Amino acid sequence: MPYFIKSSLESQWLWHISRCCMALLFFSSGLSKVLDVNAGFQEMQAAGLEPAWLFNYASALILLVGAYSILFDRHLWLGAALLSIFLALTIVIVHTFWNMSGVQANISLYFALEHISVIGGLIGIAIASHFRQQLQDVGVIA
Numbered sequence: 001m002p003y004f005i006k007s008s009l010e011s012q013w014l015w016h017i018s019r020c021c022m023a024l025l026f027f028s029s030g031l032s033k034v035l036d037v038n039a040g041f042q043e044m045q046a047a048g049l050e051p052a053w054l055f056n057y058a059s060a061l062i063l064l065v066g067a068y069s070i071l072f073d074r075h076l077w078l079g080a081a082l083l084s085i086f087l088a089l090t091i092v093i094v095h096t097f098w099n100m101s102g103v104q105a106n107i108s109l110y111f112a113l114e115h116i117s118v119i120g121g122l123i124g125i126a127i128a129s130h131f132r133q134q135l136q137d138v139g140v141i142a
Helices: 003-009 012-035 037-046 052-071 076-093 102-137
Strands: none
Touching: 012 037, 012 052, 012 102, 037 052, 052 076, 076 102
């Protein structure tokens, strides 16, 4: 592996960038549920979740807490787990492509596959956080 690639993969700056990229998705979604409450309520009602206010604010809390834990690498494993469960439940509750047909089924399938990919990314950053912490503990990386 070229030295530049190796040093980049071990760098703090790339670790920060990767966490920012992952957290942005969840932070923006959580923030939108807080700032545009009516749209959040409509989203929950469209999914059949009542009371809409409870599900909207609970979703916002999970999304914001998860994004915070990823962004600041504080209990990242827990934030990643919360967000992974949230995404899995979203597939089961909202993106039920197996109950649909035609274009709507395809769109829901693509959302479900996207959610599964993000879950994989969350698992990946949780693993990376764990091993980076171990390397910091023994003084291999700063």
